[in-house]
Amino acid sequence: MDKENRTAGELLQEKLCINRRNIGLTATDGEEAAAQAFCEPYKQFLDACKTEREAVTYIVARAQAAGYKPFDPKEVYLPGDRVYYNNRGKAVILSTIGTRPMSDGVRIMASHIDSPRLDLKPNPLYEDSQLALFKTHYYGGIKKYQWGAIPLALHGVIVKKNGETITCAIGEAEDDPVFTVTDLLPHLAQEQMKRTLAEGLKGEELNVLVGCRPFKDDKVSEKVKLNIIRLLNEKYGIVEEDFLSAELTAVPQFKARDVGLDRSMVGSYGHDDRVCAYTSLMAELEAENPAYTTVTVFTDKEETGSDGNTGLNSNYLKYFIKDLAGMHGLSGREVLSKSTCLSADVNAAYDPTFGDTLEKRNCAYLNQGVVVTQYTGARGKSGTSQASAEFMAEIRNLLDDAKVVWQTGELGKVDLGGGGTVAMYIAALNVDVVDVGVPVLSMHAPFEVVSKQDVYQTYRAFQAYIAAK
Numbered sequence: 001m002d003k004e005n006r007t008a009g010e011l012l013q014e015k016l017c018i019n020r021r022n023i024g025l026t027a028t029d030g031e032e033a034a035a036q037a038f039c040e041p042y043k044q045f046l047d048a049c050k051t052e053r054e055a056v057t058y059i060v061a062r063a064q065a066a067g068y069k070p071f072d073p074k075e076v077y078l079p080g081d082r083v084y085y086n087n088r089g090k091a092v093i094l095s096t097i098g099t100r101p102m103s104d105g106v107r108i109m110a111s112h113i114d115s116p117r118l119d120l121k122p123n124p125l126y127e128d129s130q131l132a133l134f135k136t137h138y139y140g141g142i143k144k145y146q147w148g149a150i151p152l153a154l155h156g157v158i159v160k161k162n163g164e165t166i167t168c169a170i171g172e173a174e175d176d177p178v179f180t181v182t183d184l185l186p187h188l189a190q191e192q193m194k195r196t197l198a199e200g201l202k203g204e205e206l207n208v209l210v211g212c213r214p215f216k217d218d219k220v221s222e223k224v225k226l227n228i229i230r231l232l233n234e235k236y237g238i239v240e241e242d243f244l245s246a247e248l249t250a251v252p253q254f255k256a257r258d259v260g261l262d263r264s265m266v267g268s269y270g271h272d273d274r275v276c277a278y279t280s281l282m283a284e285l286e287a288e289n290p291a292y293t294t295v296t297v298f299t300d301k302e303e304t305g306s307d308g309n310t311g312l313n314s315n316y317l318k319y320f321i322k323d324l325a326g327m328h329g330l331s332g333r334e335v336l337s338k339s340t341c342l343s344a345d346v347n348a349a350y351d352p353t354f355g356d357t358l359e360k361r362n363c364a365y366l367n368q369g370v371v372v373t374q375y376t377g378a379r380g381k382s383g384t385s386q387a388s389a390e391f392m393a394e395i396r397n398l399l400d401d402a403k404v405v406w407q408t409g410e411l412g413k414v415d416l417g418g419g420g421t422v423a424m425y426i427a428a429l430n431v432d433v434v435d436v437g438v439p440v441l442s443m444h445a446p447f448e449v450v451s452k453q454d455v456y457q458t459y460r461a462f463q464a465y466i467a468a469k
Contacts, residue, residue: 020368023457042275050115063094068082079289103328155250179250265449302422321335337430348409348417358417371408372399373435387432
């Protein structure tokens with residue numbers, strides 16, 4: 001409708017009221033095509049990076065191809081120089097030196113590259129009733145019942161006693177075997193069905209089936225187990241004791257796929273939080289001459305509280321910025337206090353099937369753009385940092401000026417919701433920070449769903465953030 005034909009009330013409503021709309025109502029054919037094209041390599045990234053180690057390998061390779069060099073704290077870097085810091089193969093920082101002085105602060109983007117999964121226990125392989133299985137300990141917040149009766153792949157590293165590192169990914173090639181956690185048939189599940197949903201499958205029942213063929217020798221015990229370790233020895237040269245110095249994990253085997261007849265969505269394992277990792281990575285790689293120095297972080301251990309020396313509750317980011325500052329005669333404190341951060345993490349999208357868990361006026365929706373989350377935390381905002389009104393205003397203007405489609409969101413109703421991100425650990429460094437990311441359906445499930453347009457708008461948001469003068 002032409003502006004001249006609108007009523008006074010319609011014009012006033014447009015001027016004064018929030019009007020968030022589905023991107024599909026306003027996107028041009030070119031914008032739709034751009035979102036579709038952006039998500040094709042994103043799907044390849046998801047398939048290639050099912051663990052944090054694989055994500056670091058991918059990110060470092062892309063960074064090296066784009067001219068990034070290993071960070072040396074003894075060097076002095078000039079505007080346009082690009083460096084990376086690889087923290088133990090499980091977290092990585094990329095940085096492009098900006099034209100503005102370091103005393104103006106840096107622009108931080110921080111995502112995490114770990115996702116919920118089933119980790120093998122240190123002594124995982126056992127035989128019971130002529131079946132060979134792996135014992136697991138689930139990693140991160142999962143609904144345990146979702147991990148039964150689906151195809152799984154085995155990823156990770158094994159460090160042998162002689163120091164040799166073996167990398168494995170079994171189940172991804174078309175002719176590879178896959179693995180699974182078995183479940184009980186309905187005919188015999190009367191007692192199981194009386195359990196609470198949380199205990200439909202218990203933690204100690206998440207046992208991964210790996211074989212049933214025995215080694216042909218009547219004089220040995222546990223013939224099926226022996227046959228499995230024999231096969232592993234032939235393929236990788238390992239013995240059972242090598243599991244003690246291994247990081248092996250079972251992850252969903254299926255590939256990232258388009259979802260919906262309109263192909264408007266992507267379904268995959270690991271959108272949380274590799275969707276923010278990929279979008280911030282692409283923005284970082286394209287930032288050749290930024291005004292502010294960029295510090296793009298891909299961290300580990302977020303799903304278990306960010307502890308450990310590769311999680312952001314450690315000091316590796318603080319030390320990295322301290323080293324950057326020292327090159328310019330500054331303290332880390334001086335640089336951090338002038339810095340800002342987008343904590344790049346996902347939020348829950350409204351699901352009408354479970355609509356009573358979210359407050360509709362203050363939650364995120366699929367296909368309405370990147371989500372800005374002022375605070376997360378649990379009941380009473382515990383375990384969170386809250387972005388200031390001033391920083392929220394800065395991000396509003398930034399996104400609006402760049403014509404990025406965005407929305408705000410909370411993580412569930414007040415007395416139901418809550419969740420954590422890395423934002424509070426970066427805020428503890430005296431940095432202004434806010435959560436920015438993609439809305440997700442079925443978060444933490446083996447198969448999560450995102451909108452392609454939301455992915456693309458998140459990428460554009462990161463572009464705008466590091467392009468700001």
